[in-house]
Amino acid sequence: MFCSMKNPVQRRYVIRCWIGALLVVLLTLVAALSFRVAHLRGPLMYPMATLPALPIIWVLIETGRYLAEEKDEFQRNVLVQCLLGGIGGTLALTTVWGNLEHFAQVPHLDLILIYAIFWFFAALTYPVVYRRYR
Amino acid sequence: MKNRLKVLRAERDWSQADLAERLEVSRQSVNAIETGKFDPSLPLAFKLARLFGMRIEEIFEESGQ
């Protein structure tokens, strides 16, 4: 899958996204084990709890770096539109759900899911953007 | 912005992919510019012009913006 990608900037970004995703799963496991099984206490709690968030922040930085390094301005433009669609959808959903939680006591939406929801809406935006330029 | 890219490409027998490779962009970008749905930046417009040995105004039409 990676060899077919001719653009080196794109290839590097996609590979790093996959590594980031794997690291998130791994570090979440490590953190979960330390808290639920080893019952970690004390000041070490905070860095350990933050650990799974670090690859996510890294992927966000890599996305920014990709936007800066990608020479093809059209591809950059498409990605930016997807990201904006992503945050728009995410903010709309969290606001509606937040109000429902506050007033109508619907089940709680975990903050961790917001990152995934963002990429979900970004992916939804892609066909909309693509159709604009067909 | 309307342009003569398709004609200029045909004159040289270049596909969109060929042009994309010479410009170091993706084929989708070339298609979007050609169909007038995406305006290239100044550096890319100059690159196009140099490639065809013309001036930017000879490739792109302003057409009452």
Place this chain on the structure above:
Amino acid sequence: MECVEGNPAVKRFLWRFAGAMSGYVACLCVAIVAFVHYRPVGVLAYALAVLPALPIVGLLAVFGFYLAEEKDEFQRSLFVQSMLWSTGATLAATTVWGFLENFVHVPHLQLIWIFPLYCIFWGIATPLVKLRYR
């Protein structure tokens, strides 16, 4: 803001922003009064709960319309850059807090505060982005 005078897209944006904000205050009052005094149930409860979220979604649309209507591509670029930076900051902050909530039980951040958080980050990002081009 030197760019306000004479820029119709910005003027329209400010009017619509004010409209959406007023709508939000009004809907919030209606929802709070309804829930405190009348205790609605069923579909009515859900509808009333969603009501204050609608002007916020409208506000997102106002941002979107501004992006589409602003003819000055430099102003548009500044706007987009600020939005992307605040997107990254919001996603990073909510993810970190989400993990902290899960593992270390820090106080809960309600979903309805995510959009205001985004706006705060956007307020910080906008002058910083402009600084790049001085």
